[in-house]
Amino acid sequence: MKPAGVVRKVDQLGRIVLPKSLRKRYQMNEGDPVEILVQGDHIILERYRPKCVFCGSMESVSDFKERCICNQCLVEMNRLT
Numbered sequence: 495m496k497p498a499g500v501v502r503k504v505d506q507l508g509r510i511v512l513p514k515s516l517r518k519r520y521q522m523n524e525g526d527p528v529e530i531l532v533q534g535d536h537i538i539l540e541r542y543r544p545k546c547v548f549c550g551s552m553e554s555v556s557d558f559k560e561r562c563i564c565n566q567c568l569v570e571m572n573r574l575t
């Protein structure tokens with residue numbers, strides 16, 4: 495991890511403005527979901543990508559009854575029926 499060379503203050507509601515250059519570089523657009531991760535003393539922002547509820551995979555994930563499931567788990571489930 496390296497510093498982005500930017501210092502911002504947290505406002506009274508806990509908000510921080512991400513510099514436009516970083517939003518552009520990491521393709522974060524208005525309305526995009528962002529996941530907040532923690533690692534030790536660090537807070538990490540990541541573009542949100544849906545993960546399979548069963549195996550955590552981010553490959554070929556689709557929605558099923560408001561949950562995310564990957565193709566591999568879907569195939570395995572179909573084998574059970």
Ligand SMILES: [Zn+2]
Pocket residue numbers: 546547548549550551563564565566567568
């Ligand atoms: Zn899966």
